[in-house]
Amino acid sequence: MxxxxxxxxxxxxxxxxxxxxxxxxxxxxxxxxxxxxxxxxxxxxxxxxxxxxxxxxxxxxxxxxxxxxxxxxxxxxxxxxxxxxxxxxxxTQHFGLTFRRTSSPAVLGYSDADWARCTDTRRSTYGYAIFLGDNLLSWSAKKQSTVARSSCESEYRAMATLFFLLSLFVPHHLQI
Structure with a gap:
């Protein structure tokens, strides 16, 4: 790239x-x-x-x-x-993703939300990153589909999205 x-x-x-x-x-x-x-x-x-x-x-x-x-x-x-x-x-033209062999196949996810970031619609923006060991597998930054009434609600929605996505990466017999 x-x-x-x-x-x-x-x-x-x-x-x-x-x-x-x-x-x-x-x-x-x-x-x-x-x-x-x-x-x-x-x-x-x-x-x-x-x-x-x-x-x-x-x-x-x-x-x-x-x-x-x-x-x-x-x-x-x-x-x-x-x-x-x-x-x-x-x-930063040389920036990009690299994948390396990992000794720990742990799946980790991080999320964050910016409550009411859009001044026009008052909708929050959220983002997440999912890692397998040290390798970034999935990421996104999007505007939430509904208006959150508090920063806590905004963060909760971002975390719920992350948990749903993590469930797609982790076998069902393991717990997140």
Missing amino acids: AKYAHDLLSRAMMLEANHVSTPLAAVSHLVSSGEAYSDLTHYRSLVGALQYLTITRPDLSYAVNTVSQFLQAPTVDHFQAVKRILIYVCG
Whole structure:
């Protein structure tokens, strides 16, 4: 995928971009209002290419999920967020997944939720990662389907999703 990332950066004319340490700014809260971005096709093309890159780049999942929510009507701020992701990719083209033999076949899962992250819908965003030993097997970052009334409820829903997914990885005769 390093070649794919290089080709994407070349197409976006960002091969010589300065590097940043995170794909999104820490205080980034994207909203649906603002000055409309003029080239919808360009925005959608870049976001689609970034979505494909997340197949082997879990570090991009949350950021790409965030900008993907504005495909219908992107603003200039949304495009700036896409550019930041591309700048991050420029400095991390060699990142990807590696799988190694593990001495412990333990299945571990982690989840987290960000209560009411979306200021437009008040829906929470959650993410999870499932490991087999030291190897990352599955990950995701998504907006929850319903509005949680508290941070506790939001975290509980993320954990319930994780337990369901873990049950798919662990044989039924073993306990999670």
